[in-house]
Amino acid sequence: MCQKVPPCQPNKGRGFSRRDSVFEIEIEPIFGILALYDVREKKKISENFYFDLNSDSMKGLLRAHGTHPAISTLARSAIFSVTYPSPDIFLVIKLEKVLQQGDISECCEPYMVMKEVDTAKNKEKLEKLRLAAEQFCTRLGRYRMPFAWTAVHLANIVSSAGQSDRDSDSEGERRPTWTDRRRRGPQDRTSSGDDACSFSGFRPATLTVTNFFKQEAERLSDEDLFKFLADMRRPTSLLRRLRPVTAQLKIDISPAPENPHFCLSPELLHVKPYPDPRGRPTKEILEFPAREVYAPHTSYRNLLYVYPHSLNFSSRQGSVRNLTVRVQYMAGEDPSQALPVIFGKSSCSEFTREAFTPVVYHNKSPEFYEEFKLRLPACVTENHHLLFTFYHVSCQPRPGTALETPVGFTWIPLLQHGRLRTGPFCLPVSVDQPPPSYSVLTPDVALPGMRWVDGHKGVFSVELTAVSSVHPQDPYLDKFFTLVHVLEEGAFPFRLKDAVLSESTVEQELRASLVALRLASPEPLVAFSHHVLDKLVRLVVRPPIIGGQIVNLGRVAFEAMAHVVSLVHRSLEAAQDARGHCPLLAAYVYYAFRLPGTEPSLPGGAPPVTLQPATLAHGPGRPASLYLARSKSISSSNPDLAVAPGSVDDEVSRILASKGIDRSHSWVNSAYAPGGSKAVLRRAPPYCGADPRQAIDRSSSRTSSYLEGSSSTPPATQPRPTVQKLLHEELALQWVVSGSAVREAVLQHAWFFFQLMVKSMALHLLLGQKLDTPRKLRFPGRFLDDIAALVGSVGLEVITRVHKDVELAEHLNASLAFFLSDLLSLVDRGFVFSLVRAHYKQVATRLQSAPNPAVLLTLRMDFTRILCGHEHYVTLNLPCCPLSPPASPSPSVSSTTSQSSTFSSQAPDPKVISMFELSGSFRQQHFLAGLLLTELALALEPEAEGASLLHKKAISAVHSLLCGHDADPRYAEATVKARVAELYLPLLSLARDTLPRLHDFAEGPGQRSRLASMLDSDTEGEGDMGGTINPSVAMAIAGGPLAPGSRASISQGPATAARSGCALSAESSRTLLVCVLWVLKNAEPALLQRWAADLALPQLGRLLDLLYLCLAAFEYKGKKAFERINSLTFKKSLDMKARLEEAILGTIGARQEMVRRSRERSPFGNQENVRWRKSVTHWRQTSDRVDKTKDEMEHEALVDGNLATEASLVVLDTLEIIVQTVMLSEARESILGAVLKVVLYSLGSAQSALFLQHGLATQRALVSKFPELLFEEDTELCADLCLRLLRHCGSRISAIRTHASASLYLLMRQNFEIGNNFARVKMQVTMSLSSLVGTTQNFSEEHLRRSLKTILTYAEEDVGLRDSTFAEQVQDLMFNLHMILTDTVKMKEHQEDPEMLIDLMYRIARGYQGSPDLRLTWLQNMAGKHAELGNHAEAAQCMVHAAALVAEYLALLEDSRHLPVGCVSFQNISSNVLEESAISDDILSPDEEGFCSGKHFTELGLVGLLEQAAAYFTMGGLYEAVNEVYKTLIPILEAHRDYKKLAAVHGKLQEAFTKIMHQSSGWERVFGTYFRVGFYGARFGDLDEQEFVYKEPSITKLAEISHRLEEFYTERFGEDVVQIIKDSNPVDKTKLDPQKAYIQITYVEPHFDTYELKDRVTYFDRNYGLRTFLFCTPFTPDGRAHGELPEQHKRKTLLSTDHAFPYIKTRIRVCHREETVLTPVEVAIEDMQKKTRELAFATEQDPPDAKMLQMVLQGSVGPTVNQGPLEVAQVFLAEIPQDPKLFRHHNKLRLCFKDFCKKCEDALRKNKALIGPDQKEYHRELERNYSRLREALQPLLTQRLPQLLAPNTAGFRNSLNRASFRKADL
Secondary structure (H helix, E strand, O other), X not given: OOOOOOOOOOOOOEEEEEEEOOEOOOOOOEEXXXXXXXXXXXXXXXXXXXXOOOOHHXXXXXXXXXOOOOHHHHOOEEEEEOOOOOOOEEEEEEEEEEOOOOOHHHHHHHHHHOOHHHOOOOHHHHHHHHHHHHHHHHHHOOOEEEEEEEEEEHHHHHHHHHHOOOOOOOOOOEOOHHHHHHHHOOHXXXXXXXXXOOOOOOOOEEEEEEEEEEOOOOOOOHHHHHHHHHHHOOOOOHHHHOOOEEEEEEEEEEEOOOOOOOEEOOOOOEEOOOOOOOOOOEEEOOEOOOOOOOOOOOOOOEEEEEEEEEEOOOOOOOOOOEEEEEXXXXXXXXXXXXXXXXXXXXXXXXXXXXEEOOOOOOEOOXXXXXXXXXXXXXXXXXXXXXXXXXXXXXXXXXXXXXXXXEEEEEEEEOEEOOEEOOEEEEEEOEOOOOOOOHHHOOOOOOOOOOOEOOOOOEEEEEEEEEEEOOOOOOHHHHHHHHHHHHHHHOOOOEEEOOEEEOHHHHHHHHHHHHHHHHHOOHHHHHHOHHHHHHHHHHHHHOOOEEOOEEOOOHHHHHHHHHHHHHHHHHHOHHHOOOOOOOHHHHHHHHHHOOOOOOOOOOHHHXXXXXXXXXXXXXXXXXXXXXXXXXXXXXXXXXXXXXXXOOOHHHHHHHHHHOOOOOHHHHHHHOOEOOOOOOOEOOOOOOOOOOOHHHHHHHHOOOOOOHHHHHOOOOOOOOOOOOOOOOHHHHHHHHHHHOOHHHHHHHHHOHHHHHHHHHHHHHHHHHHOOOOOOOHHHOOOHHHHHHHHHHHHHHHHHHHHHOOOOHHHHHHHHHHHHHHHHHHHHHOOHHHHHHHHHHHHHHHHHHHHHOOOHHHHHHXXXXXXXXXXXXXXXXXXXXXXXOOOOOOOOOOOHHHHOOOOOOOOOOOOOOOHHHHOOOXXXXXXXXXXXXXXXXXXXXXXXXOOOOHHHHHHHHHHHHHHHHHHHHHOHHHOOHHHHHHHHHOOOHHHHHHHHHHHHOOOOOOOOOOOOOOHHHHOOOOOOOOOOOOOOOHHHHHHHHOOOOOHHHOOOOOOOOOOOOOOOOOOOHHHHHHHHHHHHHHHHHOOHHHHHHHHHHOOHHHHXXXXXXXXXXXXXOOOOOHHHHHHHHHOOOOOOOHHHHHHHHHHHOOOOHHHHHHHHHXXXXXXXXXXXXXXXXXXXXXXXXXXXXXXXXXXXXXXHHHHHHHHHHHHHHHHHHHHHHHHHHOOOOOHHHHHHHHHHHHHHHHHOOOOHHHHHHHHHHHHHHHHHOOHHHHOOOHHHHHHHHHHHHHHHOOOOHHHHHHHHHHHHHHHHHHHHHHOOOHHHHHXXXXXXXXXXXXXXXXXXXXXXXXXXXXXXXXXXXXXXXXXXXXXXXXXXXXXXXXXXXXXXXXHHOOOOHHHHHHHHHHHHHHOOOOHHHHHHHHHHHHHHHHXXXXXXXXXXXXXXXXXXXXXXXXXXXXXXXXXXXXXXXXXXXXXHHHHHHOOXXXXXXXXXXXXXXXXXXXXXXXXXHHHHHHHHHHOOOHHHHHHHHHHHHHHHHHOOOHHHHHHHHHHHHHHXXXXXXXXXXXXXXXXXXXXXXXXXXXXXXXXXXXXEEEEOOOOOHHXXXXXXXXXXXXXXXXXXXXXXXXXXXXXXXXOOOOOEEEEEEEEEEOOOHHHHHHOOOOXXXXXXXXXXXXXXXXXXXXXXXXOHHHOEEEEEEEEEEEEEOOOOOEEEEEEEEEEEEOHHHHHHHHXXXXXXXXXXXXXXXXXXXXXXXXXXXXXXOOOOOOOHHXXXXXHHOOOOOOHHHHHHHHHHHHHHHHHHHHHHHHHHHHHHHOOHHHHHHHHHHHHHHHHHHHHHHHHHOOOOHHHHOOOOOOOOOOOOHHHOEEOOX
């Protein structure tokens, strides 16, 4: 049965349910009524749904009274709507039964007492009851009595249904709501408000209601019901105390399906789909919303509900106790005129002529809860009335007594003064039958000779409610409709309420009524808005003729229209779209509006015709189905006619039919199809070939057409004198002359009036058959003057309001632009352009004084964008030419001025350059394109305010236009597209000049003007045609085309290469670049070539920069990047834009793109082509969903890949054009160098196979034509090229490998031919391969070997060089490369073992000791690997070594003071660096070609390496080393006078020193943890019995490294092979299993000799340059690690490494090991010294730390059990040792204890000063402990050793020196 809906709009979602089962005992038929009630609003919110679940045998009891039941009355399921969900909604179920003798309590008794289980016991009683029931049914079957009721609290059902699925038999079935309420606890009651209850998405639930309450005769009214319901929600409900009637009713509740089958509307009409008329139906139950719902009537509804409330017959004498009321709808006074319009209930006929209220037994003043639903006739007359007859029903059959006795009569006439009467009535009741002609009077009139109950007082209370789309039920609307109707009928005099209107007074009344429309209540006004507007339009267009005089109501009707539109807007504010348009009003213009008097008919009586593809203006009679007020699409043209295809006729029809087609994509409906400029896209008009009249009927909207019938409009053909005005002329005139109040209202909703005017103009042209009239003659001059005045005044309003009410200004601006855009299709284009120009001038004038010009510019940008969105934008811009699409049939001003233009097929004007600049002639010739590009130029001005928004708007406007052109089938041909591209040529210059402010996609310092600056050596802006726009010129542009004499070119003023100004965002930059690529792709290559030839050198450089940036911006990032973006929650997705870029650039094809878009439905359903949704355009960015599916990401990556390929290919084509242009110029070297750099960049980025084949071909051509580029100029290019080619030689795709191998081979061959020696290429290739191998992860060695083999084959088979040494040299080179690859294979094996990998790279680098270039390459590879692993200190060391290597080489070349003298200069940074000096002169001959030729072997290279080293040191937190690096770097920078870099360096130094200060204690930066790792076992190969010190990240635990190594080697050797040796004792190899691999890991600490500590002062010093490490192993003579004090020994092991940490790798081999053993007494001395140091540290700490101090004190003086200070003293100091060698130790320990006692005393003193009163007792306890300790130690410390004073003999050693320890056998 039930319901549900979202709380927002009036369109209702629903829920739905069904019921089964009944009382435990079945005696008689029971009938149910179900409805929804809102307790908070105290309102019944649905009509009744009647059902019964009686068995056939029960229904049989009523056979005597019933006709055959209609199928519609057998419904057991219903759909309820709830517009305003609330937690206070109850589903109330009332049960009735057949009337019987006795009150309700008596009748309920059996149901309360008897149970099904007791059936046998009560058999006789049941039989008796059934017999009685049968008698009552036979006699009283037509009457009912109230029986029982219950209620279900919906919020509980919905919320718990949402939580858990329930089954009808499950434990969780719904029990009655009150017990349920108690079970659910109090938290439910706290939620209040609409948000607490949503009925939209709950799971279906089955509810079992088991308890019903008997009805109480005195409390049947709705007021009582609301009290019960409110009480029911309280936990202490009184209802719980009542004894329930037990029954079982099951109800299924679920959300309503989208399209339910077998559904009946509230009027009992079948709602499709209705598969079988015999199926049991589901009823839609009419909602009575709790609050107003603003929606127009869209279907016919005319229902009346009658609610009898109460009757008071207490004063009536006689037998009037069992009272019932009969209701009849009478069409006259004769009893036979009762109409069958009362809806039946359940199991009865569909409609009845009479209905009765239930009877309350023996009650003279009954209350009623009955609802009678009536279907009102479409035309209600004065005689129609409701007749109420009151009967006394005798329940007991008595002889001579009638079953029913009439005891009273009353009635309600339904019309009063032509209005339907509704509302509450309290009626007097007549005892006698009413007299004749009673129906036109009300019962309140005391008719003579009639007797009345209670002296004519009101005794019967009844209420009428109408739900009608015929009767407005609003006095103001009623009066307005009535007056309009009277004028149309001309039936005077006429009675209006109490006044009689004659022709003389009706005008005044009508004017008053129009003014009063604004007082109408909003709900009916919105409901009847279409009809009201129709009538107002009629009054404007057809002024009424009263008494032979034309009454001009234009002004007052216009004002009324403005107010009505305002009221409708206000009521539907929540439903407005982004542009502030009200959907209801937009739908009115789109579907419902028509010009009065143009009802469909065939002009000239022509017979109906079958539609041919004919232009609308031709043919003897216009086909009626072309009457377009309501049809959707009729673009159809005949190519054989003189009118050009795509003519205005189509435009007009489109405006008529589709007021909302997004103009920027109007190609969707276009008349051009692919294939020839004359081809036509034929679209069948709607209902082609059918009877046109049917077409009109079918396509008409569902708005209330019956309204016309109800107000009896005369047919249009009736011969009445009429005056015809034109709506658009009247609207324009009234708007221009309107007063301020009305004007304000109209301006708020200007869009509506503009659209109304445009549709009116279009209909006027169509119906007046004026479409073939020349445009200048279509509309009279006065109308155009009004339009001009109107546009001027609205434009002024936009400008003046922009600072007061921006939102209104924006809406007005857009409305005005759309209006002008529509005018372009209807009136003379020259006139429209003059309006546009005037508007531009208006804005320009204001801009000079505006406080915030950016807002105005933004508005003007929007204005331009909308204008340029015109369907025939291209035609409007281009003068005619065979190649371009045909122009309009009636050439307008702009198109007649320039027929002999560059679009003709003759050679273009020699001043090609002016086509590429926003010159005056360009803007004059291409008016709209000129406006758009001028706006873009202004937005890209560096000084522009509010720039980022302007950038985005301006660029996206151009972008969306190009999207449109690209997908437009009219411009599919390349030649046509080239013409279109010519409109945008100035974009190239614009983008080139904006270059410095575009987002830099090629990240990297100094990349911004990488090529331009290279070429811009001596011409600072000289001859630069594309400079900045100066402000005065900008103002001139802003005014639109001016007089030719005053025209100034935009390209003035010098251009500075790096202008300041607001940078463009990445998104805007990408969009702008995509537009540039589109123009480059589609423009005529010859034209581009001539343009390039005229460019100055710096400009050409900037153009190359732009191409470079294009490559960087669209580089393919790969799927992983998309997945990464997807995981970043708020990352801006470029999904939609990327798809469109794909569409523009065409790799996937525009057609598929359109198809895809058409499949994706608009978020606004079918409204997507309605005008007011113009803001929803295809190119708008999607709201960036984050959780994309895998398919979406696949698609996105595909789009991205296609876009990257297309962009790269366009760039390549453009480069080819530039190369052809500059081949003969003098400056070709510099340009070609720049071109090659762009080519190299393209080859280096991620590219598709398709592009690489073309790219490599271009590269080969460049190198073969201009070899000097590589071999005489910069080595940098050669190195880059080698690296790129080698990378592609290793490609997995064979085609790429083929091309790359060929390129590499030709490169070597050319190098050889030039100098018979290709040392340079050889060196570069070797270095490149090394670099590639070291840095690339997914590098395929196998594929590269194949390519090398191919190159070798080329060399062997090269006939031209057969006699030279070339082949040998190639072979030699290939051998070297194979060796490097072999190393690579090894590296691959160790990819997962970072230490081994770095070791291998280290070994390779050592192998290149004699080849500095390669060693440098490998050092950089190592640095990269370290940085990847997060080892910044090691990466920095690699860079220092590289810098030292370069310094050595530079020192050999020249002796410069400012340069380091070689490795020695770097000693302070690292002692390891000296190994770089091992290169002697005989190995390194700097003069040999190809040696040390890389970019790093220069001063600049050295600076770069040092800067990188400093950066790595900073990242690693080694700030002190940063200083050392800069000490070497600063002199070089000073020598170069590079103050900018010096400033940066000193800034970085300041940061480093500040950090050192702030982190002085060292705890804030932890440098590393060291472990000794020993490998044992043959499985380790080279590593067997090797020991290393590993440097691990700071705070690595022993367990971590142990786990890491164990896991790694287990994976390598297999399970159960690797074992970790847990102790750190010396390993005995003989005891190990040879099949296993053993790893011993020990934590070690840096160790410093005493003399070293003097220099190593800071924390950094003690963690840098470490070579010696220490670890200690405790042991006892019997082999245990720990024992008693006298036997506890300790072994100290010192390890020395080959190099100092940090080094260029993280593990260094141990080269020396030294062990010493400490005796127990020496161990004790060390322990005591350590304890004393801890005490001293805690005491002297600043600031003092009381907690730490107390902890140390407690450990020192507390009474400890094992091995505390006291026990140590007792063990070692109790007796003087026997061995004189131990005297020294004994004495040393004694002194340690003395020192210890002193420190304890100091600590106690300090603690006393620190503690608070709460710790005094604790302190006293510490002092007591200390006293005991001192007393115990006293005797032990006073012993004297006499020998101590004896002179030292030769046999004694200095036992305090490390050398005095007994050396263990190593």
